[in-house]
Amino acid sequence: MSNSTDLMINISNLNFTYLKSGKHAINGIDFSISKGEVFGFLGPSGAGKTTTQRLIIGLLNGYHGNIEILGKERNKWDKSFFEEIGVAFDFPNLYLKLTAEENLKLIGSYYKNQTNNLDELFDEVGLLKDKKTKVENFSKGMKMRLNFIRSIMHSPKIMFFDEPTSGLDPVNARIIKDKILDMRRKGKTIFLTTHNMTVAEQLCDRVAFINEGTLSAVDTPGNLMLEHGSAYVKIVYENNGLKVNKSFDLTSIGYNQEFKHILETKKIQTIHSGEATLEDVFIKFTGRELI
Amino acid sequence: MRWLTALKADLFFQFKQGFYYIYAILSLIYLIIFSQISDSVLQFVLPIVMFTDPSVLGLFFIGGLLLLEKEQGILSLTYITPLKIYEFVMSKVISLILISLLAVIVISLVSYNGSVNYLSLISGIILTSIIFTLYGFLIASKAKSINDYFVKMIPQMILLIIPCILIFIFPNWWFLNIAPSVSALNLVWGAYHGIGYPQLGINITYLTLISFIMYRYTIKAFIKGMIVTD
Ligand SMILES: Nc1ncnc2c1ncn2[C@@H]1O[C@H](COP(=O)(O)OP(=O)(O)OP(=O)(O)O)[C@@H](O)[C@H]1O
Ligand SMILES: [Mg+2]
Secondary structure, three states, X not given: OOOOOOEEEEEEEEEEEOOOOOOEEEEEEEEEEEOOOEEEXXXXXXXXXXXXHHHXXXXXXXXXXXXXXXXXXXXXXXOOHHHHEEEEOOOOOOOOOOEHHHHHHXXXXXXXXXXXXXXXXXXXXXXXXXXOOEHHHOOHHHHHHHHHHHHHOOOXXXXXXXXXXXXXXHHHHHHHHHHHHHHHHOOOEEEEEEOOHHHHHHHOOEEEEEEOOEEEEEEOHHHHHHHHOOOEEEEEEEEOOEEEEEEEEOOOHHHOHHHHHHHHHOEEEEEEEEOOOHHHHHHHHHOOOOO | OHHHHHHHHHHHHHHHOOHHHHHHHHHHHHHHHHHOOOHHHHHHHHHHHHHHHHHXXXXXXXXXXXXXXXXXXXXXXXXXXXXXXXXXHHHHHHHHHHXXXXXXXXXXXXXXXXXXOHHHHHHHHHHHHHHHHHHHHHHHHOXXXXXXXXXXXXXXXXXXXXXXXXXXXXXXXXXXXXXXXXXXXXXXXXXXXXXXXXXXXXXXXXXXXXXXHHHHHHHHHHHHHHHOEO
């Protein structure tokens, strides 16, 4: 049990095996999330992100270990739990035959806390003029935005977003990201699952890397990049008429014989330097390229 | 009164999916056919149609509805709201009772002039609807797709219907009354052929009991099969 009132989610020694396939998907993970934090859950495909999120939400049963959320063990909660949390799955869950507005009104009616200003929500994600359109005529991005406001319309304390920007164009992705930051400013707690390292870098206060059901690191993106990533110098030169690409670690560049040799003997086309990115950290922890 | 909200949502969804159009057309066809048939024949035809209506509606519609909702992600969506599972199940059952009752009463009133025991008819329709809808829930909980549902549902439906046919051929086989489908048929049949209060009481009590047991079981199977996995 936690004694800090600011602790919204506290996971300890969580283990989970899918009964049907016998797949041990989550393998003893620990982390906690405080109030007002945007927590990124990162990892390659099949790592266990969705599984973890579904366990916390309660769509999967039969876990071992502890999932303490809002001061109470997950399996002790009844359905009033959902007054406090908002969920947007990676797949938009909506009534296709109903209009956007009908969708929100219908689902909204199940909550105690009802929004009195749907138009404002529609407007914030650029759907105001489409609110009378049937969802089956929406594009993927429109569905994603509608699904997003659906998940937050009852002003939950904790929000779970699975790949909230996937399939969105940069403008719409920006809208969603701004909305997430806006909610953080309002003191909401956000659990975010993504493959997208740029999104994670822009939004998350802390990130966790999960790979094959095990957490390998939990820290701020800044610390992780500092510790595990390295700044580099990328050089492009000509060798026997062929174009060659090479990267070198920036910190030890002055002592690098190969680098010096290239500079002295080859015809250089370009030299760039770059910062360490979360992507480098991702690859280091997971040993895999981004999908 | 969240279940009332859910009921409203269900009626709205079913309406938008076009279910009621199909149903209205079907009822209209019945009305046209029945207007050509004399009351003495209708006394035998009506109870059978009235009984088949809620049972078939229960079985066919609920499977279609649930798997449609599952495919559109509506089931997981409803799960992540404060709506309780029993409120969800109850509102689906009630929505189907309502359309069955409406159709049956209208058809009976418009096309039949003989005497009808409406207590027997209404309780028969409600209980038939509950039992068959819950049965549909159970089968749907184990089905992967709409097709799979129908493949699983049809043999079960035949199993429920066989004792109803047998009781017409062998009226003395009293044990057939244990089948809930037969007990429900007794009520609907009795509405047009006269039914004593003890008979009425026994069938209603028996079916209410069965409904209650099925309800408890269905909720468990539904959560396990369609929403929360492990
Ligand atoms: N319903 C299921 N039954 C059995 N095994 C499953 C089920 N869902 C997921 N798994 C397995 O559990 C592991 C974790 O899957 P999960 O869906 O949590 O990954 P993820 O990190 O969300 O991946 P992605 O980035 O592709 O969404 C995978 O090996 C997957 O095959
Ligand atoms: Mg996933």
